[in-house]
Amino acid sequence: MAGSMIFVNLAVKDLDRTKDFWTGLGYSFDPIFTDENAACLVISEGHNYAMLLTEPFFNGFLSKDKTAADATATTETMIGLSADSREEVDRLVDAALASGGSAIGEPMDQGPMYGRAFQDPDGHHWEVMYMDMDAVQQQGEQAQ
Incomplete structure (x- = not known):
């Protein structure tokens, strides 16, 4: 659509x-x-x-029988943001941590894919990912 x-x-x-x-x-x-x-x-x-x-x-x-989830106690969703580079992933997550967020897990580095996660001050889970599409496409072509 x-x-x-x-x-x-x-x-x-x-x-x-x-x-x-x-x-x-x-x-x-x-x-x-x-x-x-x-x-x-x-x-x-x-x-x-x-x-x-x-x-x-x-x-x-x-x-009337529901209320907002307490995101500090339970994960209601994981929201993904794309970044244009590994450096942008680090900049965004580092800024989140400096602004009151907290890190979730370790950075994920799988060659052409790189990501980090943080929790905002309300406990919402955000994933910031970079994917080198040229490298992914090359891997796909090599696998064929």
């Missing part, structure tokens, strides 16, 4: 802290969809966004 966009909705405990965290990683917010209840994190302009919603606001969208 051409032109589709993705909006990931995540509950956050402290919206200002969350905005400061993502600003520290170099991301911006769409002011049209940002207020005291929500912040629209621009991941890839025109394509991918994360709606960071205060827990009470987030819970208002759920059925």
Whole structure:
């Protein structure tokens, strides 16, 4: 489906802290969809966004028998971000750690694929990956 966009909705405990965290990683917010209840994190302009919603606001969208998961106690999702290089993976994750995030596991280095993971201050699991598509394609051709 051409032109589709993705909006990931995540509950956050402290919206200002969350905005400061993502600003520290170099991301911006769409002011049209940002207020005291929500912040629209621009991941890839025109394509991918994360709606960071205060827990009470987030819970208002759920059925009465459910509430937002506590991401510090359970993993409700793993969100992947692509990077243009290994250095960009390291820059983003290092910035996340310096802004109040915490590392998840060890870096994953599998030749043409490199990635690291972090948990944001609300406990959400983020994976940052770089894939050298030329090297992947060469491996695929060699395997044939």
